[in-house]
Amino acid sequence: MGGQKSALLAESICDWWSLAGVDGLVGEEPAGWLVLPPANDAAPPKLKAPAAEPEAMPLPAALQRQEAPVAPAAKGPVVFPEDWAAFQNWLAEDPDVPGSQWDARRVLPTGNPGAPLMLFTAWPEVDDQRDGALFAGPAGTLLDAMLRAIGASRADCYVASLAITRPPGGRCDERDTAELDRLLWHHLRLAGPERLLLIGSDIVRMAANIALADARGRLLDVNQDGRKMETVAVAHPAMLLARPAHKAAAWDSLKLFNRGR
Structure with a gap:
């Protein structure tokens, strides 16, 4: 190979090596050809830590996840006192009295308890809860007039409510109703009245298993330990004040107590 083309080729190769940064085939200092040269890459720059994200605002309480409530330990059936005095003290003080949980x-x-006539309602009305006595206010005044019409007075009666506090809205759920049903029959057994006046649709349904409207002018079949009590049902006086047209139905039932007397 020779000639002008060879010279140009050699010059092109030298230019390429020069551009690649090779100034000479051999350096002035001895080199260990088998030793790996140190890395000549510059240390990578340290990455800047990302800026901390702003702390998220907490969710409103209504949107926060709520822990599931721990169910209270199941209790067995409440034991009702058998002695009359102990029963009355239990109603007044025991925290496990069914129907005492809705108000302090x-x-x-x-x-x-030996009175011949027992007046029985489901629970106190709003006025009763406020005043701490059953049949308070105008409803009590009307009840007294109803009793006078059959020759009785409240002072001669045993007056009680099944629940000793008022449930919210005047309604209780099935679980509470089951315990109140047990208490109802225990209370009647201890009181042992000759005659029973059920006052209000709730107690009529629980004690006689009948609607108040169907009880008009009827002696009801209420048995306690095989003993029948002469029983009639009337609307609560508070309802009679709000709906005077129902007074006639109440009288149709009340006058049954005067039959044969």
Whole structure:
């Protein structure tokens, strides 16, 4: 190979090596050809830590996840006292009395358990809860007039409510109703009245398993330990004040107590 083309080729190769940064085939200092040269890459720059994200605002309480409530330990059936005095003290003080859980103020029975006529309602009305006595206010005034019409007075009666506090909205759920049903029959057994006046649609349904409208002018079949009590049902006086047209139905039932007397 020779000639002008060879010279140009050699010059091109030298230019390429020069551009590649090779100034000479051999350096002035001895080199260990088998030793790996140190890395000549510059240390990578340290990455700047990302700026901390702003702390998220907490969710409103209504949107926060709520822990599931721990169910209270199941209790067995409440044991009702068998002695009359112990039963009355239990109603007044025991925290496990069914129907005492809705209000701190208890509305307790009044009168003598040996009275021939027992007045029984489901729970206190709003006025009763406020005043701490059953059949308070205008409803009580009307009840007294109803009793006078059959020759009785409240002072001669045993007056009680099944629950000693008022449930919210005047309604209780099935679990509470089951315990109140047990208490109802225990209370009647201890009181042992000759005659029973059920006052209000709730107690009529629970004690006689009948609607108040169907009880008009009827003696009801209420048995306690095989003993029948002469029983009639009337609307609560508070309802009679709001709906006077129902007074006639109440009288149709009340006058049954005067039959044969």
